[in-house]
Amino acid sequence: MKTKKLINAGADAVDEMLQGVLVAHPRHLYAVEDVPRAIIARNGPRKGKVGLVIGGGSGHEPTFLGYVGKGLADAAAIGNVFASPPPDPIIACAKAVDGGAGVLFMYGNYAGDVMNFDMAAEMLALDEIEVRTVLTTDDVASAPADQREERRGVAGNVFIFKAAGAACDLLYSFDEVERAARHANARTYTMGVALAPCSLPQTLKPNFLIGEEEMEIGMGIHGEPGVARESLKTADAVTDELMDSILREMKAERGDRVAVLVNSLGSTPMMELYIMMRRVKARLDEAGLVIHTSLVGNYCTSLEMAGASITVMHLDDELQRLIDHPCDCAMFAR
Template sequence: MSVAALRKGRPALGAASGPSPDVPLRFGDDPFVWACWLYYEDRLTQGEIADVMGISRATVNSYLAEARERGIVNISLDPKRLAALSVAEELKRHFGLHDCFIIPDDGAARPAIERLGAAGAQVLARMVRSGDVVAAVWGRTVLSVAKHLRVSGLQDVTVVQATGGMAADVPYTPERCATALAEALHGRMVPIAAPAIVADAAVRRLLIDEPLVKQQLTQLRQASRAVLGVSSLRPESTLHASGFFDAVSLTNYLARNAVGVVAGRFIDAQGRPVTGPLDERMIGLELPDLQSIDRRIAVAGGFDKVPAILAALRGRLVNVLVTDAATGQGILNADGAARITGRSSVTRLPAEAPAAGPRLLAKKFLNDPDDVVDEMLDGAIAAHRTHLTAIKGTRRAFRAIKGPRTGKVGLVIGGGAGHEPCFLGYVGHGMADAVAVGNVFSSPPPDPIVCAAHAASGGAGVLLVHGNYAGDIMNFEMAADRIAADGIEVRTVVTTDDVASSPIEDRQGRRGTAGNVFVFKIAGAACDLGLPLERCEALARKANARTFSVGVALEPCAMPHTRRYNFTIGPDEMEMGVGIHGEPGIVRQSIGTADQTVDAMMDPILAEMVAARGDRVAVLVNGFGATPLMELYLLFRRVSQRLTVKNIDVAASLVGSYCTALDMAGASISLLHLDDELAGLLQHPCDTPAWRTGTGSP
């Protein structure tokens, strides 16, 4: 089944077949290829394809039925298109790219620079949004992108030169490239009012301290999109032809194993900066600033550029690649990846549309699922800018604006995304000083944990608190070793409040769940009071030992990347003892009333807590993400009744979503068995996005 055959005689999408779906970048603008790939390669059902593409199942069926009507048995996509698509998929997987667009071989019908420019324009048009700041790197390919770019409907787009100006007599100067892109995007162009390369380091320092240039460079560092080419070091390259580096011999960089240039900066085969005589003379985007830009779109092709493009990919200087099929395959070959043959062995025929059944994919507010954590963090920081600020050098660590101070123990917490407001919401005065955030339901890597510890350190040591999960334990232990090696005293407390996950004899094997919020509060208060590190650690351990939690799920949660539910449960069932990632509970049983459910949760908690009459507790009735507050109050009502019967005083109560599991329907109950010391620490003033007590501030 060729792409041409699929197109032949079909109505335009948006006419009889409904609105045009937003086709993923790697499929170009061809929804027919997308539908066939999902069915024949990814083996989705027609109902699933309809959900993914946003069209009706009948439309999906009609697309696939055409092949059957023509008597085609062995299905194959056009070999050139399939080869390009396969290379794009493998490049994306192999290098962890956000996306990849491969231009199919067209027999050299058009010059490569034109084909790359047209493809790059298509990609940029898909990725630029209103309000974006675009860093424009100069070069022939970037100018070709601007030439082919046609965009309408955007507002408040700013295009900033990525380097200072140049006097070379070529059409693709930094000024011209930035101007052309700004015109195509109907945006504002911001120049860099200084030469790209100046006489010496002293001149550079003077220029970048000029208010105008400083303001322009600040705007450049705020870029959310970057468009760039990748230059090789061959004699006929753009690099040589432009005269940009005539001020110094390239042999200085070749001797240091440079293989290419990105944004005017030399890189080695691993994408690392190559130092040389120009470093202190150049004005423009630096490689660490480039790496912090959300979308780094490289448009480059040609077999001679394979080493340079490969280096940029290895160094994560690029996360969106536009290239041709031969170059893409060459990059994969050079990095030892499997060769893509371009042949499909698919023999599956379209089946009749399946009978209607339960929804397989969850509905979510998403842009690109690959960006959900970073975009969520951007939104959270914007919403809570009076409490939180990013830590330089990482996108996954944040500190409290009013937290860290000299002479105080720093408290660092962390864990995977998907539990909001945990962990980010408990950073602020009186609680955590810094936080490290991982991917959805995944531990943060050691690097952001180390960054968070340095930001939180006030010279009195750092206390790390995290849940009892294999990834967290491994990464926090690695981070602790590095923190200690940096001369900062460090202690670690692991939360283990989930009564259902392990018997009391194996308390250290229990999961950390919503009860960890109590531990954060106690530890944060101890640190804020100026207690020494060993005392803060002891109080955090005491709070953990006296916290007891049980959770129950009514419905599973759906992961953003797949929108598929992570476990199944019957329509009349609930999972007792479930974890905050959807881990299995201790029993699956029929749904009871709210009171019956609370009793089943409270019984093991009260049996283990061993409280005397007149004792005090703090209660947390926590929603897992999709449970309305109405139902949580129903649960708290019964918790209060159970405690009243035992003459146990509820000294503090929290009802709401404090530690979620994405969109899971369910709840957990946590009790902190208080004594005078813990009660005082629990009431100590704090001010964070998710928990505020009192009005105190340092």
């Protein structure tokens, strides 16, 4: 059975979405001329500032383009649904935001993104634009702790990009921006659960199969296999399972501060997310941890996938300052 979507043609969905985004957010965003998938912040880039370019496949909105704006990312390169952007929009983004202090690429650790962003960096080097890369690797389920560099980047992108963007906006040096970005990534942990699949605009068919009474712990935001398929549990039991993995690895001490994100994968309603949030708070209270800031809602989605993820960033004084730094983006402001 085909799914139903409010689209015109599947092949046009991404470009028509971007047209709508630019119409809706002209104060924040514009596209590079003749490169419609290079989305630039109107008030972000400036001389002497490290430029921050993020990007990846469509279908995760408001990631990535929703986090382009002053105090966060300067640009986002946009790919097809669940597919890396090609080098051309990445290069256009970097050139548009280059203020002479270097350009930092940040994106989730996926093979296609690594290949295309690396190709773009090599081509930019020919134009004497220095580029460095920090991959996000917050998905606890995707590799063991001793293989952190192999993990995927998922909803933790929100906090990691936020910290890096603040460091750029505060005019940290290139070395210090890179250090802060890596530090933010190293202290961010995400676990998710999927209840039902999504479908791509081109196919209108579910991208994986799961039983009516099943859930999958640790499934990726493109439908990558998780760590366990189990019988559906209550919200508290699911939240406990996700939090057990996060707290076990985070190794925080009583009194430490955290930032928390309870994120919908697309179709999970706010009611269910807030039910999970109350349990997250209870678990953090038991561990003696203090919530400094919390986000609940659609922040890193997977089209209309049913499910949720929990992200915890283990704050220190620097990360707290960076998370608190003001930003003004099309779909996110603090």
